[in-house]
Amino acid sequence: MSSTTAYAISRVADPDEQVRIADATIRHGLSRADIIKETRSTPRKKGSKPAARKARAVRVFREVGFKVTVERKAGVDPMEAAEALERIAAAMRAEADDGSLAA
Numbered sequence: 001m002s003s004t005t006a007y008a009i010s011r012v013a014d015p016d017e018q019v020r021i022a023d024a025t026i027r028h029g030l031s032r033a034d035i036i037k038e039t040r041s042t043p044r045k046k047g048s049k050p051a052a053r054k055a056r057a058v059r060v061f062r063e064v065g066f067k068v069t070v071e072r073k074a075g076v077d078p079m080e081a082a083e084a085l086e087r088i089a090a091a092m093r094a095e096a097d098d099g100s101l102a103a
Contacts, residue, residue: 002032054075056076057075
């Protein structure tokens with residue numbers, strides 16, 4: 001049995017159920033994918049949670065001939081991106097007011 005299969009079995013809360021699944025894996029030559037399907041329907045151990053959905057790392061916005069790309073390695077949170085864009089817009093307005101914005 002592979003380590004990834006054993007890990008999938010270890011995530012089941014009930015030790016008796018772990019033994020049953022491990023036995024079935026060995027007897028029937030079940031794959032890791034089969035085990036994951038089987039264990040999804042069983043209760044997980046306390047503290048284990050399904051993976052949170054990760055925000056997209058890159059967002060592209062188009063507006064009246066402009067294209068703005070917002071990217072962040074940890075993912076682009078819409079509210080954080082909006083706040084950052086507001087600060088950038090304020091800086092660009094300040095440049096335009098100073099006349100230092102290149103035409």
